[in-house]
Amino acid sequence: MKKNLEIGRKSGNKNLPSANRRTVVAIKDGKLTAYRSATDAAIILKAKGIKINRRNICAVCHGKEVTNGKYSYIRKKAGGYQWFFAEDIEKYKDLMQQN
Numbered sequence: 001m002k003k004n005l006e007i008g009r010k011s012g013n014k015n016l017p018s019a020n021r022r023t024v025v026a027i028k029d030g031k032l033t034a035y036r037s038a039t040d041a042a043i044i045l046k047a048k049g050i051k052i053n054r055r056n057i058c059a060v061c062h063g064k065e066v067t068n069g070k071y072s073y074i075r076k077k078a079g080g081y082q083w084f085f086a087e088d089i090e091k092y093k094d095l096m097q098q099n
Contacts, residue, residue, distance in 0.1 A: 023086035024061060027095060034086060045079055052079030061085050 021037040035041035038057040045052050056078035058064075065072050076082065084092040 024057060025084045025086050025092055026081040027084070027092060028081045032092070038083075050079045052081075057083050061088075 021039075024035050024038050024041055026033045026035065026041065035044065038054045038061070041057055042052055042054045056075065059066060060075045060078045060083040063074055065074050082092070082095070
């Protein structure tokens with residue numbers, strides 16, 4: 001069974017857990033940090049004492065509109081960090097050049 005699971009992961013089977021994981025990049029004070037996934041980033045930062053969760057990281061990366069009662073806004077930061085997907089290098093490349 002384990003052998004079949006390993007074969008499935010190598011073949012790019014999207015039905016397995018963590019198969020759709022995307023690398024995220026965090027920027028704070030001009031320092032860039034990459035994490036394997038939003039879940040990994042949330043776990044690591046929670047261990048450091050920063051209040052953050054995976055959903056907020058993903059909302060920032062996707063640029064989703066957040067609705068709070070009659071107000072709505074687009075999240076710019078989560079946990080004091082600006083977040084981007086690693087494949088969106090053009091978005092954070094400009095930000096790094098400004099600092």
